[in-house]
Amino acid sequence: MPFTDIIGHDKEIEILKRGILQDRIPHAFLFAGPNGIGKKMTAFAFAKALNCERCKDDFCGECQNCRAIDGSSFMDVFVVEPREPDYKGGAVDHASGTIKEDDISGIQQRVGYRSQKGSKKVCIVDSAEKMNRVAQNKFLKTLEEPAPDSVIILVTCKPAELIPTVLSRCQRINFMPIKKDIISGFILDKLKCSKEEADVISSLSGGSIGTALKMDMDWLLKKRRHLIERFEGLSLDKAEDILKFADEIAKEEDLDAILEFLKIWHRDIMVSSVGRDEMVINMDMLPVIKKHVSGFTAERAVNGLMAIEEARRNIMPPRYANKQLAMENLFIGLAR
Numbered sequence: 001m002p003f004t005d006i007i008g009h010d011k012e013i014e015i016l017k018r019g020i021l022q023d024r025i026p027h028a029f030l031f032a033g034p035n036g037i038g039k040k041m042t043a044f045a046f047a048k049a050l051n052c053e054r055c056k057d058d059f060c061g062e063c064q065n066c067r068a069i070d071g072s073s074f075m076d077v078f079v080v081e082p083r084e085p086d087y088k089g090g091a092v093d094h095a096s097g098t099i100k101e102d103d104i105s106g107i108q109q110r111v112g113y114r115s116q117k118g119s120k121k122v123c124i125v126d127s128a129e130k131m132n133r134v135a136q137n138k139f140l141k142t143l144e145e146p147a148p149d150s151v152i153i154l155v156t157c158k159p160a161e162l163i164p165t166v167l168s169r170c171q172r173i174n175f176m177p178i179k180k181d182i183i184s185g186f187i188l189d190k191l192k193c194s195k196e197e198a199d200v201i202s203s204l205s206g207g208s209i210g211t212a213l214k215m216d217m218d219w220l221l222k223k224r225r226h227l228i229e230r231f232e233g234l235s236l237d238k239a240e241d242i243l244k245f246a247d248e249i250a251k252e253e254d255l256d257a258i259l260e261f262l263k264i265w266h267r268d269i270m271v272s273s274v275g276r277d278e279m280v281i282n283m284d285m286l287p288v289i290k291k292h293v294s295g296f297t298a299e300r301a302v303n304g305l306m307a308i309e310e311a312r313r314n315i316m317p318p319r320y321a322n323k324q325l326a327m328e329n330l331f332i333g334l335a336r
Contacts (some may be wrong), residue, residue, distance in 0.1 A: 002058050003045055006038055007186060007209060008178035015173060016046050017057040023132035025050070025120075026171040027146035030128075032159040033175030036210020040126055042175070043068065043153045047122040049078045050151065066118070076121045080107060082130035093320040099131040104138045111147040121150040127330070128154035129161040136163050177207020187212055196284070203281045204264070226263065227258065228288065234335040242335060244315045255323065259312045263305055269293060270301035307333050 003013045019025050031039040048059035048066045051074070059066050082097030083090050105118065107123055115121045125131070131139065142152065143166065154170060183202035186209060188195065197217065205212035210298050216223075234242050252258055271279045272286070273293045278287055286335035310329040314321035 002055075002061065002073065005047070006042055006045060008182050009038055009042060009175060012173050012175055013045075016042075016049070020049060020057045025151060026119065027150065028143050028152045028170040029154065030159060030162075030167065030170035030172040031153060031155045031175060033157065034177055034206055034208050034211075035157045036205075036208035036212075036214070037175050037178055038209065039155045039157075039175050040124065043122075043124045043155055044077075046153070047120075047124065047151075050120040050122060074119075076115045076119045078110060078122075079124040079126055081126045081213070094130070096320075097130060098181060098317065099125070099128070099135055101132075101135050101138050101185060104131075104135045104142070107139075108142050111142065111150045111152070114147050119149075121147065123150070123152045124155060125152065126155045128156040129158040131162070133163070133307070136166050137147050140165055140169070159284075178209060179207070183207070183209055183212050191217075193217065199283075200284050203283060205262070224261065224282075225285070225288075230286070231262065231265075231331075231334075232292065234331055236332070236335050239332075242331050243328060246331050247324055249331075250323040250327045256314070259308055263308050266301045266304040269296045270298055273298065273301070293325075304334055 003017065006013060029043075031043055033039055045059065048061070048069050049055065049057065051065045051069065052059040053063040053065050054060040056125075061067075061070070065074060069077050080099060080103050082094055082099050084093040084097045086256045107125070111121055111123055113121075146152070152170075154162070154166075159167060159172070178199045180199070180202040183205055184195075187193065187198040187201050188214070191198070193201070201212050201215055201217075204215065230245055234245060236242075249255065249258060268280045268282050268285075268289050269292050271277075272289050273296055277286060280289060282289065307330055311326050313319065314326045315323050
């Protein structure tokens with residue numbers, strides 16, 4: 001799969017190809033952008049382009065090196081990912097796992113090895129924002145004194161959670177959200193759905209093909225409306241309903257996605273309230289949105305967005321707040 005098969009990132013890829021042709025490859029990159037838009041895929045594509053036996057500024061996907069990288073058996077290209085604690089089994093966990101000091105020691109050891117003849121060592125740190133502070137400080141030594149013929153690629157959706165000294169030592173490439181029409185066309189080609197459904201998916205994906213492909217069609221078309229009906233019916237006069245709703249939401253496996261959707265919902269009401277209906281994301285639910293505009297001030301919408309984001313942060317590491325209590329506090333606050 002050559003670079004041309006990566007959708008929606010022509011500018012970003014052009015930067016990488018130009019560096020290969022000019023033999024001016026920085027020792028460290030930061031690939032920053034929303035989840036699921038192709039940052040990690042591009043990182044592996046770049047690793048193959050640097051080591052391909054047939055192409056100069058691209059990769060063939062068929063030579064021995066390309067196949068070995070695809071099969072995770074090419075020793076000079078490796079990935080580091082956040083993991084759950086050892087007492088839980090130490091499995092890869094991008095939601096609540098961490099990248100610890102020991103992981104950085106492993107990177108330093110591997111990039112210090114002599115590379116295979118003619119190859120380039122590439123270390124891809126996926127979800128780099130999951131490095132704890134100790135790990136980030138330890139990683140500085142590797143970034144300040146890079147091993148010869150090595151490239152480190154930090155992949156992150158939250159660059160602000162990396163310390164400034166780490167950020168300053170990487171060439172940053174910002175991966176922008178993919179345009180809605182591109183995602184809609186891709187979804188139509190891959191999934192059995194109507195044009196209207198594809199447009200809804202592309203609008204809610206946030207410019208991420210990965211997010212679009214993971215979306216549950218049943219949730220989008222049915223549960224989404226049910227969620228809003230329940231949410232909009234909350235009242236401080238019916239505290240029992242709030243507690244029951246909070247309990248139900250806290251048990252959902254995709255709680256993070258639900259909170260993100262509620263943020264989008266508040267945002268849609270806010271933009272509609274100032275007459276910018278064309279900017280609404282949940283366009284298929286515009287009539288429902290319009291019903292709530294009259295009682296929704298911009299201040300209320302902003303406060304709601306902040307409260308939802310704070311709840312989302314509370315249940316994520318390193319806070320690990322009780323999900324049910326966090327949802328109860330959130331919905332009581334929003335109902336107020």
